Amino acid sequence: MKPGILVIDVINDFVSGALGSERAATIVPNISMLLDHARGIGMPVIYITDSHLPGVDREFDVWPRHAEKGSEGAQVVDAIRPKDGDHHLLKRRYSCFYATGLDALLRELGVDTLLLTGLVTNICIQHTAADAFFRGYRIIIPRDCVEAPSDETQETSLNYMVEMYRAEVSTLEKILRENLLKEGTA
Numbered sequence: 001m002k003p004g005i006l007v008i009d010v011i012n013d014f015v016s017g018a019l020g021s022e023r024a025a026t027i028v029p030n031i032s033m034l035l036d037h038a039r040g041i042g043m044p045v046i047y048i049t050d051s052h053l054p055g056v057d058r059e060f061d062v063w064p065r066h067a068e069k070g071s072e073g074a075q076v077v078d079a080i081r082p083k084d085g086d087h088h089l090l091k092r093r094y095s096c097f098y099a100t101g102l103d104a105l106l107r108e109l110g111v112d113t114l115l116l117t118g119l120v121t122n123i124c125i126q127h128t129a130a131d132a133f134f135r136g137y138r139i140i141i142p143r144d145c146v147e148a149p150s151d152e153t154q155e156t157s158l159n160y161m162v163e164m165y166r167a168e169v170s171t172l173e174k175i176l177r178e179n180l181l182k183e184g185t186a
């Protein structure tokens with residue numbers, strides 16, 4: 001397998017801002033460790049973040065305004081800002097595959113396995129997992145690198161992705177210990 005990491009919506013508005021929470025903040029150090037590991041072995045790192053157009057995006061019919069294009073709230077949190085060599089795509093829907101060019105980028109990078117990290121488990125992570133499954137990608141989710149508004153929501157969503165998309169739910173510790181991401185293994 002050739003894995004790549006998606007870092008989804010770890011932005012100011014979802015961690016400390018308009019729609020932020022302590023639960024969301026807990027995953028940031030874990031993602032940081034995973035990213036250090038990934039960059040160390042040359043694994044592609046792809047950030048994808050909300051960048052909404054006020055007055056246009058229908059998501060604001062559902063949610064309070066957040067992550068408006070170009071705003072501070074739409075920026076990746078300082079602790080895990082993208083580094084040279086990382087990729088960064090913008091999205092306007094829950095799914096990272098919708099009108100972002102992600103699929104083409106992954107194919108150009110040769111990535112066939114997606115490590116999903118970020119926010120929020122039952123919304124953008126789950127919609128992205130669906131589209132990843134439809135396109136034939138293997139899905140791995142370190143459970144301590146994704147977060148939802150409650151334990152129950154988190155577990156329900158993870159179970160759904162296991163059942164429907166054969167997502168492999170793991171942990172940061174297990175991934176690092178077993179070196180699961182080494183290219184060509186598993």
Ligand code: ZN
Nearest residue numbers: 050052059067
């Ligand atoms: Zn949004």
